Amino acid sequence: MCIAEHKQVKEGVVTALQEGFAKHNVETKVITANYVMKHQAYQTEFESVDAQGCNAVAFYVANWHWDLALYMSYANIWVKDVEQTNTIAQASYRAGAGLDKFIDAKEKIIELVDAMFIQVEEQKAVTDKTKTAI
Template sequence: MFKQVTVITLMMLLSACSITQNIEPAEISKGSELCIIENPDVREGFLKEYQSVLSSKAISYRVVSENSVPDSCEWTSTYVARWTWDLSLYMSYAEIKVFYKGSLDGEAKYDSTRGGANMSKFIDAEPKIRELVNQLMQIKSASLFFRKFG
């Protein structure tokens, strides 16, 4: 009986120390421009890394203020990130959403807030941001290409 209680307790503790990551890719049309709505509450390095990955994927973008999103922005993106202190400072939560004409098209979320004793929560933010953006941003090619070559 003691062994069973111990095993169940350990399993509950380990499941409470989980880190989750979910990505629903966005399919941005080739040649489209993404308007990133700047979040001044997030560390500047997050936006810089986001922009760097978009540039490497040849996705055109511009950063706009939340108060003045131009009507010409069909594709928009929001982001949120939090850093937490536990032995050292680390990114504990990140969320990037991509919208097309106001409707959610894709989302990437990393959450280690329930990481507890899980040491995997101590990550470098830049590689994680890169991973999230790379998996989130999918380029939709013209259907003509697929009809001819696909």
């Protein structure tokens, strides 16, 4: 799995993503990427040579805000095939307005990675069930 580095996001997010994927026995490689906001969505670019050996690419955005302390207010992670034609999984987090917004960002990123693996397993189960029914 390649992780497309988003240089405008805190460095710890990449480390948390690596740990989250490692938890599921997925090796990662960090590659340089360009994230550009167009039409209220990030368009991403990377050199295809950098993604050689990767089955998929993980992209991410995360925002921090200040309210008594710095906290992660938003995170979005999505995984696409290397050609960027199909989204394999996606998970998001948005902080609430109460004190519960002061979460451990690393733990939340790992939790989002876990949620994406659940999505993939559920999709696989549906596909397998459909194949069996045919």
